[in-house]
Amino acid sequence: MSVRVAEPLRRRIENCYTIPMRILLVTNSARGEAIADALVRSPQKPELIVCSTVKSPGFAKLATELHVMDIMSLAKIVDIGKAAKCDFAFVAPDDPIGAGLADRLEAAGIPCVAPKRNLARIESSKSFARELMHKYGIDHNPRFRAFSLSSRDQRHSIELDIRAYLEHELHSQYVVKYDALKGGKGVKVSGEHLMTIDSGAKYAMECLEECGTVVIEEKLIGIEFSLMSFVSGTSVIDMPAVQDHKRADTGDMGPNTGGMGTYSDVSHGLPFLEPSDMQTASEINKKVAAAIEQECGESYKGILYGGFIATSDGVKVIEYNARFGDPEVLNVLPLLESDFVAICQAIITGNLTSEHVKFLPKATVCKYIVPKSYPVDKKEVGQKVMIPQEFPENSRIYFGDVHFDDTGNVLLGGSRSIGIVGIGDSIVEAEQVAQTVCEKIAGPVRFRSDIGTVDSIQKRVDLMHKLRAR
Template identity: 30%
Template sequence: MRVLVIGSGGREHALCWAIGKSPRLRKLFCAPGNAGTAAVAENVGLDIDDPQAVIAFCAAERIDFVVVGPDAQVVAGLGDRVRGAGIACFCPSAEAARLEGSKSFTKALCDEFNIPTARYARFDAEAPALAYIRSQPVPIVVKADGLAAGKGVTVAMSRIEAEAAVRDCFAGAFGAAGASVVIEEFLEGEEASVFVLCDGERTLLLETAQDHKRAFEGDTGPNTGGMGAYSPAPVMTDALIARTMNEIIDPTVQGLKARGTPYQGVLYAGLMITREGPKLIEYNARFGDPECQVLMMRLKSDILDLLEAAATGNLRGRHAEWREEAALTVIMATRGYPGAYGKGSVIAGAEGLDDETLQVFHAGTARIDGQLVANGGRVLNVTALGATVGDARARAYAAIDAIDWPEGFFRRDIGWRALSRG
């Protein structure tokens, strides 16, 4: 197969790395890619926000299958346009992807199909949102309704912080994503993520993971797109996974099918494991980043086969095989992230560390005059396998210690929840 992967982050590097191992692969392209994907695919300077440019490239290069990675292109409906041109594509429809593109859409679906989630209210104006906050207990959660690159969520520990978050949304801090606001009760418990492939009717459970959203150690500082992750998530017992499938995933998939908007792609359920059981925090309509990196490290099955089966409605009888080892990834980010940060700093020692059990997946990187440089906020994803989460973490940090990048930073405590279990 001739395959095109859309995106330029660590998720896309991990997908390219995994797809590259498939015996069915003839040629792999990545658009636009990064310095890491260039080692496993041919990077293509496409405007991925222009569906017609993507389709024209696919026609010229006789692409058999397109895999769309980033949330923006998923929600914008790139998959619909590619399929409309007669090309198989792993990407949910724009209508189904509203699960990620609109938090209020997902909340309404939870109401309709009795899916457990946090109590909430939605507002299109600042004044009633502020009045609502003043009537609620704190902590409380304020979310921009639309896509905000993982930065539109504030877990407010005080009303002052919650009110500031509401004002930021309506002042345009998150652009159109903040034109509406969803305010939720604060759920207590442990967060975890469950990933499933869907073919419009059937689901295939993949694996579980936990990530670290806060920028700094001790889970402090601003929310980011993710500073690290590990798989499997120890909190997700077989019983909790079964409840998640029965109470959350299956009602969602069957509900969308009944509405006439079947879901085909990967469905990422962000959960809070409360005293009452699993509750849905949010859905993402694509692989998580950095969760994808740890999933691809653990997957033994041919990912290309699985993605194609989901995209073409053929998951019946499929299964996925996984390594028993744990995987852990640590994000190395540019100082200043998730706020303002510079570009162009030189990174030394990041190459030549890879083997089958350790990979340095690239995110915001570029190669200029032969040197590897930082070209984004989250830059490297150092990912390792180990017999336990602790073993994987030790190997990942040993690799990080070999990397010379003074302008970067990372957390030293990724995986602390798993290790605290003993």
């Protein structure tokens, strides 16, 4: 005799007695391995069903199933999640989140730690983020205006408006932002990428033609940092603050990259920030989560990444992301003492409290190993990189754009290759751990030795003193 059991009850019975918890993880970089590593540390011993753009060596150990695929094939990801009867999904990168993967998974009965498309506009539309903050009185925007092209006839008059705004209101100190996801390549800053009013107006018009809206804002002067929070509706629990290094070369020179490395401090603040700056950033994240819930009529569930800049006029917002940063997540998740799966469950059920989240009081330094010609060229694609077998206990290595071939070789892709993290009782100690491991990696690769060093941190502390004294 067969007994029909309702599907949700059947899943619950199966999960309790036979099938272990299964989590669908969607990833394209080392960020995914840091997430996977934190999930499998859970006492709930989940199995991971991983959809990844690369066959990364890390997932050989961490994943029960690894699907190497295009992670913008949203329907295929939903099918994989359904076939594996996943209990929930974690979507790591911006593109599938922005395209609405959380909406599709949830419609298929798989709850998701990642915001739905409408709420993910906090990242996928720079004008939405700025206007949301303005509308809800979150007074930490730079001066800004969003320009939209509703008809071709307006082209000439908008261009004149843009020129006037750049010249007379922003006095040539401006930033032009493409109003959609562009893999970190949509923002151009005066004095760095754009040298004149003409080039600023030209780039703004290109953005308008391509995506219909452009944001132009005041160029802020200060030191950037990020504060990521776990968010479930209006419950917002912060992680340690992190500082990224975007420039390719030592001394913060050279072209911008996805991020060459990061550090976090024992206090979970940063050496150049006052406790009041941390407090302000934390309050802004809370206000933004509340504002987005009110604006969209539903709860934000996932990771909220506040990109801030400490200026002479206090903390301002550079941008918001709807996901963990890469490398920032490589710093924070190794310090997470609590059960990451329980945090994800609490985000989904709406029961998240600070009791769920405990981080070790340690410092971390992450240095990214990248191909020698990154980010300008991709000359090293397919070449071998040699990694030692043994690592110190207070280090972590997370594989990014590298491919594990059938003979066990690790081959470089064109993007950032391996995130090396050192953990210590001070940033200096953590830096030495990361540096020592980086030096042992052989192949046509490089990394920034200066990230997390005493000199490099002191430079930021001094600059912040100077700015505050103004």
